[in-house]
Amino acid sequence: MKNLIRLEEAAMFALSILLFANLPFAWWWFPVLILAPDLGMIGYAFNDKIGAYSYNIFHHKGIAILIYALGWVLSNDYLLFSGILLFGHASLDRIFGYGLKYEKGFKFTHLGEIGK
Numbered sequence: 001m002k003n004l005i006r007l008e009e010a011a012m013f014a015l016s017i018l019l020f021a022n023l024p025f026a027w028w029w030f031p032v033l034i035l036a037p038d039l040g041m042i043g044y045a046f047n048d049k050i051g052a053y054s055y056n057i058f059h060h061k062g063i064a065i066l067i068y069a070l071g072w073v074l075s076n077d078y079l080l081f082s083g084i085l086l087f088g089h090a091s092l093d094r095i096f097g098y099g100l101k102y103e104k105g106f107k108f109t110h111l112g113e114i115g116k
Contacts, residue, residue, distance in 0.1 A: 012091040016087050023077055023081055043055060
C-alpha cells in the first residue's frame with residue numbers, strides 16, 4: 001500500500017510541475033522555492049501543538065487547492081504559483097513518508113510514525 005501511495009503522490013508532484021510550466025515564471029523558481037513550505041516547522045521551536053498547526057497549514061493540500069483556485073478566479077499568477085508550490089511540496093513530502101502532523105510530536109503523522 002505504501003508504494004501505491006508513493007506512486008500516487010509522485011503523479012501529483014508531476015502534475016504540479018506541469019501546472020507550473022504553464023506560468024510565466026523562469027523554470028528555476030520551482031526548484032529554488034520547493035522547500036519553502038518547510039518554514040512551517042518553525043512552530044516546533046515553541047511546542048508540539050503550535051508546531052503541528054503551523055506545519056499542517058503549509059502542508060495541507062486543501063489549502064493549496066484553495067489558494068490555486070483563488071489565483072485562478074483572480075487571474076493572479078503569484079497565487080497560482082503559491083498554490084502549485086504548496087501542493088507540489090506536500091506531494092513530495094508524502095512520497096518520503098512525511099504526512100500531516102499530530103500534536104504529540106513531529107514524528108507522528110497521518111501516514112504513520114516517521115522512522116518506524
